[in-house]
Amino acid sequence: MEDESLFKELDTFEELQSPFLLFPVLxxxxESLNRLKRNREKSILVSNVLSGLHLGEERPGPEERLDLSGKRLGKSLDNPLADQLCSKLESSPMDSESRQQLLGLMLERRESVNLQMSRDGYLLALFELENPQISAVKINTGLYCQELYLLRLYEKLKEMALKFKQKIQDTRSEKDTVLMGKSTELQHGVxxxxxxxxxxxTTPLKQNYELDLRPGKVGKKISVKQLSSGYDPFSRKLSHLPLADVTLNQMLEIMHLLERNNPLVGYHQSLRHEILARLAFADALLTKDSKKEKEGASQFSKALTTISQAMALVGYAPNRSVEIAxxxxxGQIVYMIAKIYRLHQIPLPNAxxxxxxxxxxxxxxxxxDKNAKIIQQNLLTFMENN
Structure with a gap:
């Protein structure tokens, strides 16, 4: 019975059962939240049905689900203002300002926010980031919510790993393959x-700025201000939010179309692929999953290809900050590939x-440039020792 209780505790969220499915699960x-949005946009009738059956209904206990109103999160915050904001969202689910305020209330009391609350907040923040009206505030909120959620998930996994380990020790269940297997999986998950x-x-954006990526709002040219205060810093930070890929892809497509001769485009494309590669290899390091290794290698290959294309746009005597960057x-990508391949004992391609x-x-x-000098030395050392 105690074993069942332990496993039942893991059933709360799928990523607790299988930590390595974290990103597919989220x-x-x-997508479930986006489906609600699409259904609402399709028909007023469907919208009313959803509002009555899903958005506005208070479902008891564990059966309660996250929806566009954020009502479950609002209820957990136990704050009259949160209740008011959820009521607004219940009648106007696309009220971005109210949703941002709700997330702000959660972040203000982050020390007392549990795993479910942080998860709801993270998903609602990601939903906001799929809105083509993007801002530094929304991106920072996404980063803060992601950090909080990963911390709470880490803490819960660590707690569960200790419970399973203690259970095995107390009952001398070393031969129980199910318990041992789950215990190992949880430890790796931590x-x-x-x-x-x-x-x-990553660090949050310091300058408040907004971009409107809706059709007809982009224009035929990206201004210096839009590039330096919007597209460049926004792309950099969105790369650290792997589930916010819709908006990042849109920004990269716009930059590729309107700034095709700017190496900054390839710079950000490579950063995105690099982070996805590192996440895949972080999985493979623990699971020994060859598919994840191949995925990581593929993403690193794309990172190298895109930054190489950007290099072709750099002058012979680079002096602009974008060229130096x-x-x-x-250099970073080239060195990182070599280092991670060695860590995973993957033969480096001859080329x-x-x-x-x-x-x-x-x-x-x-x-x-200080960073250039460090990377150059790291590469020289690597080549000498390998």
């Missing part, structure tokens, strides 16, 4: 979530030796 949950949090951690990023030599040469062009 992606599916996010490490995996910790690594994911480390990979995705592109060269440094090229990568020449790629490393090229990286050392181009980094010399911007040797006055």
């Amino acid at each position: 992606h599916r949950e996010l 490490t995996y979530i910790e690594n994911c949090a480390s990979i995705l951690k 592109t060269i440094v990023r090229y 990568h030796q020449e790629v490393m030599n090229k990286a050392v040469r181009v980094l010399q062009k911007v040797a006055e």
Whole structure:
């Protein structure tokens, strides 16, 4: 019975049962919210039905589900203002301002926010980030909610791993393959979530800015202000929110169309692929899943391809900040591939030796840059020792 109780506790959320399914599970949950939105847009009748049966209904206990009103989160916050905001969202589910305020209330009391609350907040923040009217505030909210959720998930997994370990020790169940298997999976899950949090951690945006990516609002040219205060910093931070890929893809497509001769486009494409590669390898390191290794290698290949395309746009004597940043990023990707392949005992492609030599040469062009110098030295050391 006690074993059943332990396993039942894991049933609360699918990512507790299987931590390595974290991103697919959350992606599916996010799609459920988007489906509600699409259904509402299709028909007023369908919207009213959904509002009555799903958005406005208070379902008891564990059967209660997250919806566009955020009512479950609002109820947990136990705050009159949260109740008011949820009521607004119940009647106007696309009220972005009210949803942002609700998430702000949650973040204000983050110390007392539990796993379910942080999960709801994270999904609602991601839903907001799929709105083409994007802002620094929304991105920062997404980053804060992601960090909080991963922390709470890490803590819960650690708690459950200890419970399973203690159960095995107390009952001397070392031969119970089910208990042992789940205990090992949870321990690996703790490490995996910790690594994911480390990979995705970044600083928030400092400047408040907004972009409207709706059709007809983009224009035929990206201004210097839009690029420096919007597209560039927004893309950089959205790369650290792997589930916010819809908006990031849209921004990259716009930049590719209107700034095709700017190396910044390839820079951000490579950053996105790099982070996805590192997440895949973080999984493979613990699960030994060859498919995840191949996925990571594929993403690194794309990262190298896109930054190489950006390098082709850098002048012979680079002096602009974007050119220096592109060269440094090229060196970073080249070195990271070599380092992670060695960690996973994957043979480096023969061509990568020449790629490393090229990286050392181009980094010399911007040797006055501190980061370039460090990466160049790391590459030289790696080549000497391998």
